[in-house]
Amino acid sequence: MISGLQALQEIETAANQARSQEGQLDGALRSASDELTRLRVERAGLLRQFAQIRLDLIQREGLVGGLDVAERRALDLIGQTRAALDQLTGRQGEVDAQRLQAETDRHAYADEVTKIISTLEELQARVEPQIRGGQAWIGQKGMVDRVEAVWTAADKKAAQAETDREAKRKPYEADPLFSYLWKRNYGAAQYRANYFTRYVDGKVANLVGFQGARANYAMLNEIPARLREHADRCRSDLDAERGKLVGIEQDGLKQAGSEAIETKLVAARATLAEADNRLNTAVAAMKAIDEERAKLLVEGENSNYQRAIDMIAEADSHQDLQSLRRSAAQTRSDADDAIVTQIEKADGRAAAVEQQVAELRSKALDLAQRRAEIEAQRETFRRRGYDNPMGQFSNEQTIGNVLGGILQGVVQGAVLGQVLQGGYSQRAPRADGGFGGQGGFTFPSSRGGGGMQQPPGEWINRGQPGGNWGPDQGSFGGDDSFKTGGRF
Secondary structure, three states, X not given: OEEHHHHHHHHHHHHHHHHHHHHHHHHHHHHHHHHHHHHHHHHHXXXXXXXXXXXXXXXXXXXXXXXXXXXXHHXXXXXXXXXXXXXXXXXXXXXXXXXXXXXXXXXXXXXXXXHHHHHHHHHHHHHHHHHHOOHHHHHHHHHHXXXXXXXXXXXXXXXXXXXXXXXXXXXXXXXXXXXXXXXXXXXXXXXXXXXXXXXXXXXXXXXXXXXXXXXXXHHHHHHHHHHHHHHHHHHHHXXXXXXXXXXXXXXXXXXXXXXXXXXXXXXXXXXXXXXXXXXXXXXXXXXXXXXXXXXXXXXXXXXXXXXXXXXXXXXXXXXXXXHHHHHHHOOOOOHHHHHHXXXXXXXXXXXXXXXXXXXXXXXXXXXXXXXXXXXHHHHHHHHOOOOOOOEEEOOHHHHHHHHHHHHHOOOOHHXXXXXXXXXXXXXXXXXXXXXOOOOOOOOOOOOOHHHOOOOOOEEEEOOOOOOOEEEEHHHOOOOOOOOOOOOO
16 A cells, blocks of 8 residues: 555656656667768768769769758758757756656655644544543533534424425416516505506406415415524524534644644645645646657658758769769779778668667657656646545555556556556545534645645545545536645
8 A cells, every 4th residue: 555645756757767768769869860960971971082083073073062062051950950959958957857856845745744634633533532522522512413403403394394385386376467466566565556557456456366365475485484594593503503612622622732733734735835836837848848859759851950861862862872883893993992882881871870760769759658648647646636645545566567568668548547546545534524623724736826726526524524535526627625634
């Protein structure tokens, strides 16, 4: 069994491992691209040497001039790309360092908050039996029970009267003449009409027996309203008596030293929220850099590196190996034959490096996708509040195996979400969830300003002794917060 915070650390470690592998692939890809460019430039140089030995002046000047222009343009493009990549790599290093520091800080601060909550829970559990065994609490609890019984009866009676009203009012409201006179306030002090209208209304009232029906209908509406007012007063009395009971509990907690611990908790929450803000900022910045990096990878064949290589290849493509061999064979000198051999070897090495570049680019894209899947599950983990102080996982080994499988490319990221959901549970609170009142400590979320804007899925104490702690799946879009069992 591991805590939610420990499970989150495992996920973050796997994501960081993937990022480290991506960095190694990036370095290898850049080295391979540089090597491919170098080989192309080397071939162009060998062609210059061949031209000096074998070709006539006009042909030599045309070839060498074209190679020089292509090489200069290619090296200029490579320089631009190198500067852009260096800048991107520098930004990535800075932001990644900030993200790692924020993650480290958040875990440390979250651990501190969890320890303080645990201390408060232990205090609550120790004080609870003492307070509830005292005469003051027992007497007040008896008063609460009596007032609650009165409110329950009053509420039930009001609800029954409201139900009866809905059924009994229908015949009155279905009569169009009665409804007409009622809406005009006929027979009441508010009634206003001229002589003729008053005369006609009187005839209609006599016809339908409005006066007697009006009194019955008014009483039908009045009784439930009065009963509901009475029930509401009883509820207010109950709230007041419960408040007194909570006051007794809170006084006991204060006497036991809860205020000093709660002060530490407020400070720890503020520090944790600040780390959340830094982490969110770093994650957003890293996401933007990842998008730039992915764009460079996806556009591999259209990148400045590739265009530079193509320029040089185009400039020397008019001199293929076969024609060079034929030209070299026509001379008695061995120098031109040696150059052709070197060009052939350079072409072979270039072909191998081109294949290596393609493979590295494919691996980098695949690894980036797998790392993104892990990070997506990490965000879901934090959004659902799995890292709250009560959270725990019973399938630590399975989580580790799935993370390893994702890194190796044999498991999809969605599997991790299923494993986390299946292994998650919450430990029972150490004390009665209702002791000390129904306030709540909200465990700062990993998303939102100051760690206070909570994501979907509410962590709640159901508000009753022995109530269920857990995610309220019906409250998506609500206050995703962890609350201790008491006033903390």
